Every structure is written in structure tokens, then in C-alpha cells.
Amino acid sequence: MMTRVFITILIALFPLTAYGELSIRIFARTKPVTVVFTPDNGVYLLSDGQHGDVRILPGETVAVTRHAGRVIYMTLSGISGVADSLTFTPAGSSSVFRLRAPARNEAVKTLDGLLKIKSFPGSLQIINVTSVESYLPGVVRAEAGKYGPPDYFKAQAVVARTYVYRNAGRHELDGYNLCDDTHCQVYLGLISELPIIEACRATAGKVLIDRDSMLIVPAFHGNCGGVTASSADVWLAGYPYLVSVNDPWCGYSASSVWKKSLPMNDWNSFLRTKGIKPGEEAVLYSPPGSKPVRVMNRTVQGKSITSEEIRLRFDLRSAYFTLTPAGDSLTVSGRGYGHGVGLCQDGAKAMAEKRVTYDKIITFYYPGISITDIKNARRPVRP
Template sequence: MRTVILARRRLRRRRISWNCCKKIALAVFFFSLCLCLSAEAQARWIRVGLMTAPSAPISGRSLSGRDGGGRRFSLPASFSAHARGSNVVIQGKSYASPVIVSSPHQIRCGKVSYEGELVLRARGGQVTVINRLDVEKYLRGVLGYEINPQWAMEVLKAQAVISRTYALAQMGRHEASGYDVCTTDHCQVYRGTNVLHASTDRAIAQTRGQVLTYRGDLAHTFFCSDSGGATADVGDVWGKRVPYLVVRKEPFPSGSPKARWEVSLSAGEIQNALAKKGKSVGALSQIAIERRDAAGRAAALRFTGSAGSSVLSSAAFRTLIGAKKVRSTFFEFSPDGPRTTDVPDPVQRREAPRTARKIAFDPTPLTTAEDAQLKALIEQKKFNVDERLDMILYPERRRNYLYKALGVETPAMERKREPLEQPAETAKSIPNPARTAVSASLAGGSVTLYGRGWGHGVGLSQWGAKAMADRGWSAENILEFYYPGTTIQKR
């Protein structure tokens, strides 16, 4: 009897021990699962559209693939992906779209290397390449291009916060194409690992997860290169008022090499621009500043001609003429007069003159094949925002842009070659808006604008922020100045 009792006790102890083991094993499993879920939750994935073309060149080390059906397979170190219907073809083998290319190393698409994975989607005979990666890694390929990595850490940190905020606010902007953001300044310029720098990496790490919010929502963190001494009200630029995107007069001169510019515009050039906007005034005789903002920036312009007059916002005028010509809306019609005292004037530096060839535009309509070719080049991001807008405003220039992208000359360019010209040096001074001519006659056939700054002027001015950081301002102080009323939060 005693033997039976002892045997039962031993069996009970074994059951208790086995149950404990099972509980410990389950606890370890769930703890590990929580860690994985936590890591996944911390990662904020973003899909960046890299290119859309008939074929996509991919290369890298230890590449592997997974198709839309979940099938896994190894990939060569270098290959071209093609589209066949809705399938992706690699070395003659067809895979269900999308094909995900991954590697423990960077993956190269064309001439640029990327972190994360590449997603290949086939549609309409074209392959779209998408870079899927964590937002923090995405920022590494943005900051190195968008701002000078040699600048003070506090201005780099401020840029990291607004670029992160801007990226998250743009999520899904290109959803129709299967990705969130593109690689151009339509969203933010992104150059993968080709622009990595230790300083910008530190700025991203030190601000990890930080975004700018207003009343709990992501803020609109627009930024420009140089505001010219005072930021612009977003309502004057894009029409919609935002409480924290208002005129802010900067406390220090920026020292920007883009502080001064001047450009001469012909009457014909302005007339054509107005006509595209439906604001034709006939033979243009005068241009005048109709309204200024709180900083003295031109907010609206009046154009007078033989057929009457019309008013246009200066921001719209800048877009029509071209942002590379009219660099900002902070301009006057005269280089003379005393400097304004309430807006600190940036330190003057001259830009090196650039040469540009006058283009003899070929207005011949594109053939069907050429039109398809141009659309493919646009999808491949071969043109910047200004060039795409120029093609929309001036369809007769589309052939020139096509031939330029292909590296050949149009027949019109071969028939007519114009001499090279150099733009005039930057203006020596910027006048006080209250004491300079508010209008200019075009009796001579042209008008010269004398301006300051570069960009739309809304939100943070990078050169202005640099001046603040150089004087000891923190990233928090800089952001508070440019986006008053906003809050830094971690998300």
C-alpha cells in the first residue's frame, strides 16, 4: 500500500513539473511574439515609387524573391525585370505580381542603391519598382539631398522633424499607382543610400519618431530654401489660410548665396503666360504691385494692356513664368532706394553666372509613338516639377523635352542655333517696398525684377534656420518660430 501511495505522489509531481514547463514555454512564446509585434508597431513603413518602365534593372548580393502567390525563389546578382500581362518576367520565368525582392544588403535599381525591399508590379506592359522601407531609413535618403549635411546639428534636427512629418502626411498620395510618395520634389526628393551622411543620420536618430502637430493632427510642414528675410502667408501662395503658416520676419540675416537675384522678362513672355491663365490683356504696357503682404512681399500683381487690365497673384505669376526665373515673390522693379529696416537684409553673396541656350521650340505635334514615349519618361521621373508644368502650359514644347530627355536634337534645334547667353549678376541691393516704384512700364519691351530669396517662402526657410542654429537656437526654438502654435510629438 505504501508503495502505491509513493508511486502516485511521484506521478503527481511529474504532472505538476510538466504543467510548469508548458506554462513557461507558453510564456516565452507569447513574450517573443509581443517583442516581434512591438518591433513591427515601431516601424512605420513607406512605399516610394522609383520608376515605371518596360524593364527595370535590379542588382545586389544574396537576392531572393517572393511572388504574389507566396512562392519563394533565389535571384541572380543582376537581372532585368519585364512585364507580361500582370506577371513579372525574370530571366524567362514568369512570376505572379507583385514580386518582392529582398536581401540582407542594399539593393540597386539602375544607378541608385536602396535599403529595405523592392516591390515589382506589372501592369499595362510596364514594370513599376517600389522601395518599401521604414520611414526612418527613408529619411536617410531625403535629408542628405534636401539640406547641407555640413550645417549645424540643430538645423539638421529641425529638418528631420519636418521631413518626417511631411512624409507621414503624404502617405497614400500616389495610391492609384500603388505607392505612397514619389522621389521628386512633388513629394520630397529621395536618393536612397547615394546621399547618406553621418551628420544627417545622427539628426534622424536624435529625433526618432518626432513629428510636428497642430491640435493633434500632423502639421503642414512646408519649407523652402531661402525666404528672403520673411516667410510668406500660405493663403497668399496657395489660397487656403493655415493659422501657423503666416508671415514671420526672421531675426537674423541668412547669409544665403541665393539672397539676391534679378531677371529680365519680355512683354511677349508675360503676355503668353497671362493668356495661358485666361488673363489676356492685349499688348502689355505696364505691370504693378497691386497688394503686398505684411513683410512687403508682392502678393498680387496688376497687368495693364491694350485690352484692359487683370490682377493675378504673384505666386501664380511665378509658376507661369517659371520658378527658376522668378525665384521668389519678394521682388521690386527698381534696384535703387534705401534698405528696409524692419526686415533684416541677408548678407550679399554673388552666385556664379550660369549659361543657358535659347531654345528654338519645335511646335510639330507628337506622333502617337512619341506621345507614349514621353508619357513613359514622365513616369520615370525624367522631368522635374517645373518642366512638367511647362509642358502643361506650353504643349508646343513637349517635343523639345522629349528629344532633350533622349539626348538628341529636334529638327528645329538643328535648323536654328542661338548663341549662348549669361544672366546678369545678382542685384546689389533690395529696396524698401514703401519707397520704390510699385509699377514698371514695358515701353521698352521688357521689365527687370530685382528680388531676394529662393522658393515659395511658406514655412521653414532653410537658410534662415541655419542662421538661427549658428547663433545657438535649438531645433525646438527654430520649429516654434516657423510654425507658431504647433507641438512636437512622438509617433
């Protein structure tokens, strides 16, 4: 009863269609101090908030740099100025531009919609205002890869769209919806792969909801190793649709069953950093061929040690493994790739190849959920 009351308080009552527009912080990971803007297609109007708009033609460049808490801009034709913030507005509906960060290791991004740039402590804050549907293909391409059958991409598109609407308030205090890095969802900008664009278009507006019409937590991972994990085990937060499911589909992949050998010296120094004396850790080991435990949490000499800590330290594909000493090395026998919760990408791809449709793929991995239009969904105030 208490939980129910609590959940009701957290439900937003305003319509979600307000989020058809989406603002994304671009280059959020490398935070450049200089960027170069170039219209690719169509004319852009540059406004510095003080003078009249400057028309920027296709192929023309505008360099923008942070200086003393403000932004300096200079066009190729020699127009320059200093401002608190800049706005690049498309003059036509098909306007597209490219954005580069010359001093940063970032790929050029092709974007549409509006661009706002202002000075931020230590960097520029670059915000792209676009639409959810125009943003999605560049996320699906980053999260699902380049190759796959149409229903695999459709499943990923609905998952990514659900994530966007559920988490649109994530950077509310920063003044935008989502960042373009792994913290939210990696956004590559506009892409050219037609199968992905088509999969997003074919599922436009569709999202995943639970029995209370609430947008779900659309967790996914690379490969589950034959059985998906329940979120209650991995994250200590249970959802009725993030439960363990036996997956007969993903065994074909090299990520399904794997082995790695760790030098015993490295392992011993790891144990010491955990305050454990090497030689006393037998409780962590299993005989060869044992079934792995999804989330191992053991106590050795009064110190707790988890499979997730071991995964992070040794860069393992998952935290689903057994450890077996083998002379001067330690054999890690593992399954799967990623956290194992929700949709298994390798399994989803195999199902789609066997002509299972995206709605069946989704309900296989998230039991009990429904696919609906965003206008029928509710969003928690705090994701």
C-alpha cells in the same frame, strides 16, 4: 463650430505606429519598363508566386521587364520566368540592394527592405517596403542639401518625418504610401552622409503637432527674403502656425535679394497670351526701390494677372518681387527663393550655425507648435 465638427470627422482614430512601415513607389517620375536588381549586401529571395524561392547572391543581377501586362525576369545564372508580380525578400536583417533603370535618366538607388514589382499600364510598378526611419536620411539629403550644421539637419528631419506621417495616405488608392518624386518628397534611396543619418537618428520618432495634437502641414522653402509668407495669402488656406514671421537670419544668402532683367519683347508676348494689350499694364509696375508685394494679384483690362503666373512663365526664384520698366527690358527686383511659407532653410541653417538648437529653430518658424513623439500625434484622414 461647423469647422470644428468637420475637423473632428476627418481625424483618424487608429494608431499611427501602423505607419512605422512605409511603402514607396520607386522611379515614379520616369516609370521604367526595365529595371536591374542587384543585392549589395546579404542574400535576397526572389519569389514569382508560382515556383520556389530563388536565392540571389550579392553581386548577382536580375533583369525585370514588362511584357504583355506581365513581368519577365532573368537572373545572371540563367533562371528566368514570367509572372504577374515579383517579390524580393531580404534573407537577413542587413540586406541592401541596388536598383537601376538602364533606359532612363535615373541615378542608381541603394535600398533596403522588400521590393515588389508588378506590371502597370505602360510601365513597371516598383514598390519598396522599408521603415520611416530608414527612409528619412535619403529625403533630408534631397530636400536640405549635403552641407549644414547638425541642428539644421535635425530640424529638416523632424519636418520630413511630420510630412511622411501626415501624408502616408496620399497614394492609398494606388496601393502604396508615397512616391519618390517631388509630388511627395524626393527620395534618393539610402545615403552615406553620416551627419544627416545621425540627425535623423537623434530625432527618431519626433514630429510636429498643433494645439489639437494634429500633425502640422510642415511647409518649408529655400529663402523667405526677410519675412516668411502666411499660407492664407499664398494658398488661401490658413493655419495658425503658418503665419508671417520676420526673419533676420537669411539675409546673408544670395537668394535673399535678387534681380533679373527680362527682354521687353518676351514680356509683351506674355501679356498678349494673357489677353492684355502691351502698353496698358502700368498697374503692374512699381517705382525702383519699392517694397515688393508677396502675392500680387492685379486686374489689367479686365484680365487677372498674378505674380505666381509671372514667376512660372519666367522661371523666377519666387513670386515676391516688383517690376520696373527699364527701356527695352523689364527689371524684376525680387526677394527669397520658393513659396515663402513655413521654415526658411537658409535662415534655419544660419541659426544652427549660431548654435540655436533645432527645437528653437522649428518654433521660430512655426509659432505655437510642439515637438512630440509620433505616438502622441493625430493624423487627418485626408491630408
